[in-house]
Amino acid sequence: MDYYGFWQMLLEEMKAASKSAPRHIVTFNDPRMYAGALSQWKSLKSKKPGLRQVQVSTLIRAFFVPAAGAERLMDRYADSLSIEEDHRIKVHSPLADKSGSALMPWGIRAIRAPQAWSRSTGVHVKIGVIDTGVDFRHPDLRHSLASGVNLLNRGMMPLDDNGHGTHIAGTLAAAGGARNMMGVAPRALLYPVKAFDHNGSAYVSDIVLGIDWCVQNKIDIINMSFGMRNRSKALHDVVIKAYRAGIAIIASAGNDGKRGGDYPARYPETIAVGALDRRQRVAAFSNRGPYIDVYGPGEGIPSCWLREGYKEMSGTSMATSHVTGAAALLLALRPGLSPRELKLLLRRTASPVRLRKGQRRASLGGGAADALRLLRVGIRARRGNGSAASAAGSGAGGSGGSSSGAKAAAAAKA
Template identity: 40%
Template structure:
């Protein structure tokens, strides 16, 4: 037990040493304390009305609801109802939103009148049914968050900060600027804590008249999180963002304490789609799966808005919501050494990675600071999408997402890194229609060069028209198993004594994929009871090999010759603990 506690303490101290500032993103989900007491979100099918009264009027005047302690607090698509409703939607946006989302309402009720949320839901559904409405769903209005409990450090008025532009260089932003540095016609909806519109690096880019607050008050940022995010998307001067020109729109869905609600974020998404935002940035999380949020994102995407969200900061193998919705681009975080940040969530559904550890950017009150989190990684990708829309305004969300994934820089397994680290230059080039437009031919002569009980090593020849090929995708059956830059790979995490079929495809800088190579079928070795050899210095280790060190087993991630000081526990870039 003491050893375990010591290990935990060491890990915490290491994180404190490595991370300067706050780690932003979603907290753990599913806790009962995450819902807002006395609030429900209701979606109704739009009825055929043979009445002069609107649905809003009928609901607000229904005695059966008020007598049961229910009150309509807000109508998402109402023209006048509610304090924070989305006003004056364009007719096509309203029609699309209602078709996908139904008629959405925020309903408040007296908690003391009901033993549980479920009893309140059941009663409300019966009352609405008696009024002649078909209920699509009733859900809790859960909390959303921008930040965790750490405090910001080293706030500075200094715009120039040495060695703090590495993240833009990693994703090849300077090369992308040779094509475009952005455009004021590109609208970025920043769903966050607001933006400091008077910040010297932002003031000419922020459009407050297009903005809106769904938590009351103005769109000014009293927290700092939203301003930091905005500055990474677009800013100018010595701390330039991914874009040097854009229209940043503050859509305040989180209050100055960094918290909001599912309903408020839904409002913000619909609002952003209504003002024709090219991209929505959501560096926030919480709430778990919610049908209404899913449908709001689908609505925005169907109207042409690209939705980008943070994968989460729990360091666990699952993507947090809203990044986990199929309509979102899920972004994880890497460090300056191109390895996954320890806090970054990973696993199925992860699209790409971007720098998120120790990111220097704008902050509230005209200041600058360093923060960490998938919240900081996400605006890098939003900025890249903004550059892509600058050169191709008609690029659809689906096509933009494909380009982003297909042009990403190989970084590791798809489970840990998605399709890789975003490449601004390659993505913008592809969006502009440049580069090698025909797809490359298929790689040739795929063979197995060896296997263990848990891994298979493969090699192949490059395609005959190899110019422009930036990566190779290795498939295990129909599933992407690895993305690499060279003509060999080792597929790991396999099951002993099992037969697998592999193919390889080439990908060029424009995102074009080749046909599949020849297939090779390999059976992994039988499980062996022999323990893995003990790690030792001076040994040449290959990818996939396993060793023991201390009481743990490690798998080699990169081919290397070991040396003293490179013990598996000390070098996570070379070894993965099993």
């Protein structure tokens, strides 16, 4: 392959493209050809400043370019490359926006996290929070935060300019500041990965780079409270890489109130989360379906906010942070647990959700997250030297007990 010619063609297309031209993800099929292209890019970018706009993911052998002549590239290098548009992806925007008090949030109590704290508070578990950043000055978060990374500006801290990421961080690991706000896993360590801008918007490439960073930094769990309707090969590839590296990805299903849901929650390697209301029913706004692994509290959730404040929000984003926190409590006790085992334990230890009129339990997927039951079964599996999967099957038998569904079965084969 003519690597110089490849980069010269790409540079010409980038210069000719309009500002509104779509970004692209260019993935090499052959690792050796990717290595050659990467080496040439490193040597050229000091001489050709336009190439400095290109970003790299070694995990999936991809280059992310602000604009690319996909047709010309595919015509010349069709056997060597795959090219997809770098789609926009959004945080799952909350549906409520009220000032919140800092009392013990009802969702923390609903999943029985306080009863679990005598056994685990999530100590030493590293959670990657791919989101809008976090308020590092918040009194309830300052002891729970690592430095993380800002993918939008590598020279800056991952500071939150939206609020969504700070709210997620509070539910995950707030540690009882002056106003007594508590998260599910108050001694877990959060690594903010700022991939979303002030509008709560990112590109798929930003998410790929975020997951890539988490893998390189040996994060234990990744919280992904966002989604899109498009299916992305690059995003799925990097999710698979994280899964095989032993990192659990917990993702929100979306707020369209429909059967089905968004990616990445629909990928079999993730743990898909829907939202419950205060009555333990699937929230009206929550997506649902057999692919949902577990539901978490998602209606009227108070948590931390910008400028050291508090806010009440609703959404599958909020539900996801409850489930990620519960997973962190278990991983503190069982650090070797695989993503597959964690998924099965979450499903099998979930409690049945309350049904609305006309609903069938099988159509909803998993049940309601229960942190205390999750720890009891997880600890029993360790003491008995059995697999987590078999222990989960003999557990209290939540609503996911009879069948793990097609999504869980596919993940088991991944």
